[in-house]
Amino acid sequence: MIGIGLSTYVEICALGPSQAMPAGGWESATVRIEPTGKVTVLTGASPHGQGQETSFAQIAADELGVNINDVTVIHGDTGVVQYGIGTFGSRATAVGGTAVYIAIQKLKEKAHKIATHMLQADASHVAFEGGKYSLEKAAAAAAATGTSDPVVPVGEAPAGALPEPQTEGKTSLTIQDIALAAHLAKELPPDTEPGLSATYFFEPKNFTFPFGTHIAVVEVDRDTGDIEFLRYIAVDDCGRVINPMLVDGQVHGGIVQSIGQAMFEEVVYDEQGQLVTGTLMDYALPRASHIPEFELDRTETPSPVNPLGVKGVGEAGTIGATPAIVNAIVDALAPFGVKHLDMPVKPENIWRIINGH
Amino acid sequence: MPDNYVGKRVKRTEDPRLIRGLAHYVDDIALPGTLHVAFVRSMYAHAKINSIDTSAALAAPGVVAVYTGHDVAEKIGPVPCASALPELKVPDHRVLARDKVYFVGHPIAAVVAKDRYTARDAVDLVMVDYEDLPVVTDVEQATAGGPVIHEAFGSNIAYKLTSGEGDIDAAFAAADRTIKQRILHRRLAPIAMEPRGVLARYFPGEEELTLWSSTQIPHLMRTQVALMIGMPENKLRVITPEVGGGFGSKLNVYAEEALLSWISIQLGKPVKWIETRRENMAATIHGRGQVGDIEVAFKNDGTLLGLRYSVFADLGAYHQLLTPAIPTLTGLMLSGAYKISAIQMNIVGCFTNKMATDAYRGAGRPEATYVVERALDLVADDLALMPRNCVARTSLVLTSFHSTPRLVSITTVATMKQHSTRHRRSQAMRICARSRGRRARKDV
Numbered sequence: 001m002i003g004i005g006l007s008t009y010v011e012i013c014a015l016g017p018s019q020a021m022p023a024g025g026w027e028s029a030t031v032r033i034e035p036t037g038k039v040t041v042l043t044g045a046s047p048h049g050q051g052q053e054t055s056f057a058q059i060a061a062d063e064l065g066v067n068i069n070d071v072t073v074i075h076g077d078t079g080v081v082q083y084g085i086g087t088f089g090s091r092a093t094a095v096g097g098t099a100v101y102i103a104i105q106k107l108k109e110k111a112h113k114i115a116t117h118m119l120q121a122d123a124s125h126v127a128f129e130g131g132k133y134s135l136e137k138a139a140a141a142a143a144a145t146g147t148s149d150p151v152v153p154v155g156e157a158p159a160g161a162l163p164e165p166q167t168e169g170k171t172s173l174t175i176q177d178i179a180l181a182a183h184l185a186k187e188l189p190p191d192t193e194p195g196l197s198a199t200y201f202f203e204p205k206n207f208t209f210p211f212g213t214h215i216a217v218v219e220v221d222r223d224t225g226d227i228e229f230l231r232y233i234a235v236d237d238c239g240r241v242i243n244p245m246l247v248d249g250q251v252h253g254g255i256v257q258s259i260g261q262a263m264f265e266e267v268v269y270d271e272q273g274q275l276v277t278g279t280l281m282d283y284a285l286p287r288a289s290h291i292p293e294f295e296l297d298r299t300e301t302p303s304p305v306n307p308l309g310v311k312g313v314g315e316a317g318t319i320g321a322t323p324a325i326v327n328a329i330v331d332a333l334a335p336f337g338v339k340h341l342d343m344p345v346k347p348e349n350i351w352r353i354i355n356g357h
Numbered sequence: 358m359p360d361n362y363v364g365k366r367v368k369r370t371e372d373p374r375l376i377r378g379l380a381h382y383v384d385d386i387a388l389p390g391t392l393h394v395a396f397v398r399s400m401y402a403h404a405k406i407n408s409i410d411t412s413a414a415l416a417a418p419g420v421v422a423v424y425t426g427h428d429v430a431e432k433i434g435p436v437p438c439a440s441a442l443p444e445l446k447v448p449d450h451r452v453l454a455r456d457k458v459y460f461v462g463h464p465i466a467a468v469v470a471k472d473r474y475t476a477r478d479a480v481d482l483v484m485v486d487y488e489d490l491p492v493v494t495d496v497e498q499a500t501a502g503g504p505v506i507h508e509a510f511g512s513n514i515a516y517k518l519t520s521g522e523g524d525i526d527a528a529f530a531a532a533d534r535t536i537k538q539r540i541l542h543r544r545l546a547p548i549a550m551e552p553r554g555v556l557a558r559y560f561p562g563e564e565e566l567t568l569w570s571s572t573q574i575p576h577l578m579r580t581q582v583a584l585m586i587g588m589p590e591n592k593l594r595v596i597t598p599e600v601g602g603g604f605g606s607k608l609n610v611y612a613e614e615a616l617l618s619w620i621s622i623q624l625g626k627p628v629k630w631i632e633t634r635r636e637n638m639a640a641t642i643h644g645r646g647q648v649g650d651i652e653v654a655f656k657n658d659g660t661l662l663g664l665r666y667s668v669f670a671d672l673g674a675y676h677q678l679l680t681p682a683i684p685t686l687t688g689l690m691l692s693g694a695y696k697i698s699a700i701q702m703n704i705v706g707c708f709t710n711k712m713a714t715d716a717y718r719g720a721g722r723p724e725a726t727y728v729v730e731r732a733l734d735l736v737a738d739d740l741a742l743m744p745r746n747c748v749a750r751t752s753l754v755l756t757s758f759h760s761t762p763r764l765v766s767i768t769t770v771a772t773m774k775q776h777s778t779r780h781r782r783s784q785a786m787r788i789c790a791r792s793r794g795r796r797a798r799k800d801v
Contacts, residue, residue: 007730010694011722012686022439022679023577046573048600048607054369058362068362068370076597078579079567086574088608088716211694245366257604257718260545267544267643273402273492273710275461278638283546318719323730330734339738340731342541 002230003332005216007324013312014208014305015089025204027091028084029099031060031107032197035183037176039064039071044084045096046076050250050314052092055242056100059308063104064175065131082199090210090312093242098306099202106198111178114196117189118173118181134172208303208311212236214255214320216328225350227263227329229292234320236296239303239311247313248296254317255294260286261318262325263344284344380599383554383569384631391556392421394617394630395476397466397483398640399458402494402710403506404487406456406465414468414482419475422624423483424467424616426453433619434585436612438676442685445516448507448708450675452585452612457490459506459674460711462639464612469620469628496648496669496707506674506708515672515706516681520688523699528663532654536735542645542724544671547717551601552632553641555613557621566621567594570614573607578614585615586622593618605716606641609678644717646671647684647724653732659740666691666728667703673713679720680713681706686721693729 018025028044041060045052057071064071075081084096108128115133116123125136134140178196181187185194217231234251241247264284268276277283302309322343329345330338336353351357374380411423429452436450454465466483470476491504499506499513506513529535549571556569566588572578575595583590600607613630621628632641647668654663670684688702 005734007726008694009726009730010690010692011726012689013722022441022682023580044576046575046597046600048571048573048597048603051369051371053371054367057370058365058367062361062363068367076575076600077594078575079594079596081576083576086572086577086608088573088603088605089720240364242363243365243367246369254718258723261543261645261723265543265545267546267638269402269461269494269711271492271494273461273494275639277546278635280548280634283548283638285548315719315722319723319726322723323727326727327730327734334738339735340538340540343543 001220001222001332001335003218003220003328003330003334005218005324005326005328005331006213007320007322007327008211008213009320010209010211011316011319012207012209013090013315014094014204015091016207017204020207024085025095026085026201027096027099028082028199028201029096029103030082030197030199031100031103032195033064033107033175033179035180037070037174037179039066041071041073041100042081043073043075043096043100044081044086045092046084046086047092048087050087050092051243051246052096055093055246056097058242059097059100060104063101063108065129066175090314090316092314094208094239094303094306094308094310094312095202095204097242097310098204098308099200101308102202103198103200106200107196110192110198111175111196113189113192114178114182115173118178118187119170132172132174133178140171202306204305206305208239208305210236210238210311210313210316212316212320214324216321216324218325218328218332220329220332220350222354225347225354227345227347227350231295232292233295234317235298236313236316236320237299237301237311238313238316240300240309241298242308242310247298250313251296251317252294254315254319255321256286256291257318258321259290259325261343262322263290263346266344375599382551382599382601383556383571386556386569386598388556388558388627391627391629392469392471392624393473393476394620394628395468395470395473395480396464396630396636397468397480397485398636399454399461399463399465401458401487401489402461402492403490403504404458405490406454406458407486407488409466409486410484411466413484414479417475417479417482419471420468420479421471422469422620423479424453424469424620426451426455426465429453429616429619430455432586433615434587436615436675437581437585437610437678438680439678440676440680440682442516442518442681445681446507446510446514448675452616458487462636462712463674464640467616467620469624473631492710494709494711496671496709499707499709500669500705506710513708515676515708516704517706518685518704519701520685521699521701523663525663525665525699525701528699529652529654532662533657534739535652535654536739538651538731538735540649540651540728540731542647542649542727544643544646544711544714545717546638546643547604547606547641548637549602549604549606552634552637553607553611553613554629554631555617556627556629557617558627559621559625561625565592565594566618567596568614568618569596569598571600571607572597573600573603578610581610582615582618586619588618604718605644605720608716609642611677640712642677642680642713642715642717643673643711644714644720645724646714647687649724649728651728651732653736655736657740659736661695661697661736663699663701664691664697664729664732665701665703668705670704670706671709671711671714672706673709673711675713677713677715680715683714683716683721687724687728690722690725691729693726695729695733
């Protein structure tokens with residue numbers, strides 16, 4: 001007996017605006033470039049298996065144009081990291097990752113100012129790309145020949161177009177060069193704080209709203225009541241994806257916990273309040289053999305709530321999957337007049353229905 | 358943004374240390390001179406404690422100290438609940454039980470010994486004289502004349518809340534058809550692969566404390582534990598080493614974290630407690646726990662007019678950090694992806710003789726999707742729409758990519774502000790001020 005179950009959700013996550021939270025809904029980040037050019041990210045989020053040491057390093061490496069191996073993400077130590085809220089409610093990347101992203105933009109504003117000074121150029125002629133602050137072509141040519149810069153618009157001070165001897169011929173600086181210069185603090189622009197570090201506390205304007213559809217196809221064994229998945233298809237939209245492997249992993253894990261809820265798990269207290277499911281011998285968790293091959297797909301609709309366009313995916317699996325599974329089992333048993341079954345739906349329940357017990 | 362890395366399947370930099378067993382969890386941190394804590398936990402779901410005899414445990418070789426609820430009642434503030442709801446009943450949740458126990462696993466005494474085996478063995482030497490009290494585990498029985506758990510409240514109802522949008526009575530009046538279905542969201546155990554664990558080390562010279570805990574919220578824990586034990590927040594450092602999963606169960610501040618911090622200060626030594634799996638099942642929060650009735654009003658053509666979801670939320674005996682708030686999150690998502698003219702959610706939050714429920718992956722929101730998606734299948738079935746899983750949905754509208762169609766009780770969420778936190782904080786501060794005053798007098 002085969003059944004098909006469908007579930008479509010619009011969830012609410014990336015908790016959340018502080019207005020809706022008991023103890024702050026923002027998240028924090030500090031990004032600094034050490035004198036040796038290594039990048040340290042301190043996040044107030046507290047990942048515990050989600051993989052943000054990797055995904056936040058991806059964000060930082062791309063934004064700073066550095067190798068990902070030069071980025072270290074530090075979290076979970078109140079003696080080291082600025083105050084943060086933590087990891088829950090599918091919030092770490094949408095809120096904490098955004099804090100990292102904006103902190104980097106702040107850091108780059110300062111680096112740009114220092115680069116402009118060191119290259120003795122006009123700010124508008126220095127561009128950041130691939131980890132380097134470079135003079136634009138025309139300005140570079142001017143710097144190389146030592147002539148005045150013809151592209152400086154009339155009325156703007158052409159000071160940057162007159163190179164000092166020590167930067168003669170130099171048309172670009174890496175962000176690491178600038179970090180070292182910022183630490184040595186010998187040739188900083190006037191009124192510039194030494195060091196290259198920025199902190200940002202990001203307050204989201206709203207929750208995010210991921211959505212998706214999960215479809216389960218199950219076969220129920222008429223003799224034993226056993227339930228087997230024939231297919232499991234999930235299409236989720238969690239906004240912009242930083243690391244597809246991590247997103248897949250989150251969806252996998254969430255569906256597995258949904259399978260647990262739909263078919264196996266139940267904390268049981270007896271009438272005297274004794275905990276009957278006190279060990280893993282008594283509390284049934286799904287095993288690897290109970291888990292189908294997942295067919296995952298995605299659409300990517302960037303969230304307007306944060307500049308990364310990220311929504312969060314930590315809970316989508318547990319939100320989308322459970323009804324799809326139960327709907328499929330109920331559908332399979334429709335010939336027996338079944339309209340509803342309570343979770344966890346066990347082979348025993350099904351056997352009793354089929355056999356009229 | 359340049360995209361050398363973002364959007365790519367970059368391998369997890371965390372994995373090499375985890376796969377090779379080189380990562381450090383709380384239990385991997387070994388400090389010289391560490392003492393180990395084991396808990397005497399209630400075997401009964403509801404009982405009066407007539408007496409606790411710790412003398413045999415204290416006399417056992419290797420046992421350093423045994424603390425009971427009365428030893429710490431004036432020293433450690435209540436376990437915090439950060440949820441604020443109108444007229445919410447918040448029981449006085451102490452780190453160790455005093456005169457009554459309210460659930461199986463309720464901590465009664467902490468045994469401190471030179472190693473964890475000695476501590477565990479000495480737990481069996483603590484004699485607790487219990488007197489059985491009537492137990493209530495069923496939410497409906499709890500609210501319909503069953504035994505009252507917290508006598509001061511006069512009933513087992515922690516709060517009642519109705520939220521919604523649209524005219525629900527008009528929706529049902531205009532309906533061609535209605536259906537009604539009871540559904541159960543059983544309690545689930547989050548079962549992180551690594552159970553909870555706490556290591557506390559006090560530095561008497563610096564008057565600083567470092568607390569290693571397997572938690573999802575190090576900073577919030579620092580704030581709360583500092584308030585609970587009356588320590589300046591900036592003298593307390595919370596470190597979360599590797600954390601082997603949480604799923605919401607470690608989005609909390611538990612009795613053990615404050616208690617071990619306090620014990621370390623008393624004894625001037627590092628103290629460690631690593632939760633056993635049995636403790637994890639009994640004394641770490643559970644998820645879900647709703648008994649609900651769905652009612653749907655709809656037209657013969659499948660147009661949905663109204664959805665009412667009335668739920669008994671099984672909160673357990675005490676509130677942990679977010680216990681009462683979790684069921685309210687269900688209301689936010691009850692519209693699912695659909696345009697439904699009126700939605701109402703009625704919550705009765707119930708005390709039962711069980712461990713607290715709280716956030717478990719999804720935290721109130723999976724319940725909502727389950728309710729609305731099951732409801733739609735029931736509607737389709739009632740209208741004999743075939744195939745049942747598709748046709749009913751064709752008349753429904755996905756209204757927006759960036760909000761749910763209806764944010765049912767956003768105002769409810771917005772009221773979950775400082776009210777309760779403030780109350781708990783002032784309570785904690787009063788207790789701490791008292792104990793500090795006593796200490797100061799002794800010093801003089």
